[in-house]
Amino acid sequence: MAVIDFDCTAPSSLPQGELANLARQTTQKLGSRGVAVWADRAWALDLGGEPGPEYLVPLDCGATGNCRWAVLASGPARLLGTVDGALIYIHAHSSGWPELTGYASMGAGDGVVTSYVYRNGRYVAKSEREVRDAAFEKFAQSYGLQSHCEK
Numbered sequence: 001m002a003v004i005d006f007d008c009t010a011p012s013s014l015p016q017g018e019l020a021n022l023a024r025q026t027t028q029k030l031g032s033r034g035v036a037v038w039a040d041r042a043w044a045l046d047l048g049g050e051p052g053p054e055y056l057v058p059l060d061c062g063a064t065g066n067c068r069w070a071v072l073a074s075g076p077a078r079l080l081g082t083v084d085g086a087l088i089y090i091h092a093h094s095s096g097w098p099e100l101t102g103y104a105s106m107g108a109g110d111g112v113v114t115s116y117v118y119r120n121g122r123y124v125a126k127s128e129r130e131v132r133d134a135a136f137e138k139f140a141q142s143y144g145l146q147s148h149c150e151k
Helices: 018-030 133-143
Strands: 002-004 043-045 054-061 067-074 077-085 087-090 100-107 110-119 122-132
Touching: 018 054, 018 067, 018 077, 054 077, 077 087, 077 110, 100 133, 110 133, 122 133
Parallel strands: 077 100, 077 122
Antiparallel strands: 002 087, 043 054, 054 067, 067 077, 087 100, 100 110, 110 122
């Protein structure tokens, strides 16, 4: 499983042209929910469903590090959905599109965990739950709370 956060992204990882334009258009269409608008950097990865790489692009981020991310395909350039979280977990997979999990921090020891699945050409939320106290500890032990920036 790969674990990424905003610090894993770089402007040099987002190809200019169609993908960069799509990231900016997505931010404009959705509006900003954070204190900072980005859409100018990415983390490239192979989700396994396309011949080219896919990109996780932070669109906007709040003061606590929670971001809304666009999942973009490169060939052809298109939006595969948006996911939320300070950390994005990309689960190992053997075929098809992997499940993604977003962890959004609500403060020390509290958070929201959202699972996303690829369905009908898009990533959509499958489930969402708050994690507090013992549930938070279990989540932290199972998933970790540090990015790895690995592919």
